[in-house]
């Protein structure tokens with residue numbers, strides 16, 4: 502069958518797209534030049550949110566099954582890389598919007614009430630589906646965040662909250678990572694004793710060091726002992742110990758140990774893609790946080806201390822969300838538990854072989870030396 506010829510304008514639905522910019526200021530009979538930029542920038546963001554959600558669909562599908570194929574993890578990592586680039590574009594768009602001065606904005610701001618970013622259902626979906634939990638949100642009013650959305654959007658976002666987020670799916674995947682425990686080797690024990698040896702060596706060195714005063718020595722030894730306590734909390738403490746060692750901790754111990762394992766042995770062929778995937782999750786978190794911060798600063802610059810059109814305290818509310826609405830901060834906190842590679846316990850041969858890419862026909866013996 503031959504496809505019907507497609508034209509550029511038809512394919513891109515330009516008649517709809519290019520007629521979708523309808524400035525309120527023109528309708529009010531006092532045309533404000535900068536409103537066109539304001540509308541287009543917001544529309545472009547919504548299109549990019551759509552793309553991000555589209556990538557999240559695929560990532561969720563990959564991790565939703567009982568078995569996650571390594572090749573699919575590479576595709577999921579590419580999806581995350583794309584999300585990161587989209588978010589970076591979003592951060593750059595703030596520079597573009599800032600070519601509008603606060604005075605230019607005042608020419609039409611009064612016509613926008615009570616419309617607000619609070620009503621962006623797609624932005625809320627990005628947050629929820631990545632894994633931002635209701636209880637972790639900064640609440641500035643009594644009503645829940647979804648009440649700003651239409652009824653249909655509210656039903657949808659509540660469904661999305663009930664479903665497993667990217668955070669949940671990644672946590673489950675991590676807790677199933679092989680190699681962390683094999684018949685004869687347990688990563689948890691091997692790393693724990695390697696770390697204890699390394700830290701005790703550092704304590705002995707500090708106690709001997711002539712370069713330190715007595716008070717400096719005491720402070721250093723105390724800091725090192727605290728580091729050991731943090732490790733103990735990770736390896737065998739209660740969830741409360743773990744929360745104290747790394748405040749705000751959310752991921753279960755099994756997933757944390759697997760993520761640590763992936764970070765420590767990231768050069769092993771089988772761990773390179775998982776390592777990239779975890780790094781990209783941090784990039785997503787970092788870029789979204791950067792966007793929140795830049796958006797808050799832009800808002801401060803545009804409206805100073807005025808309230809937002811959606812009724813919040815404006816820049817003050819937005820600044821509070823910057824740190825509070827982080828999603829993958831556990832992966833960042835992991836560095837608390839990293840030790841230099843010299844303290845890293847060597848992997849047993851059978852584990853290294855299992856993770857090697859050097860396959861050979863059965864019986865050739867070649868794989869034995871991989």
Ligand code: HEM
Nearest residue numbers: 543546617618619621624800803809810811812813815822
């Ligand atoms: C002159 C430019 C802008 C100003 C003055 C501004 C102002 C604000 C204010 C004050 C809020 C807090 C809610 C409220 O009380 O209304 C807010 C929230 C929000 N804005 Fe903007 N905004 C601007 C541009 C943008 C752009 C370009 C986007 C892109 C989509 C955007 C997306 C959002 C989102 C998603 C929220 C909700 C954030 C959250 O609750 O964490 N804003 N904005």
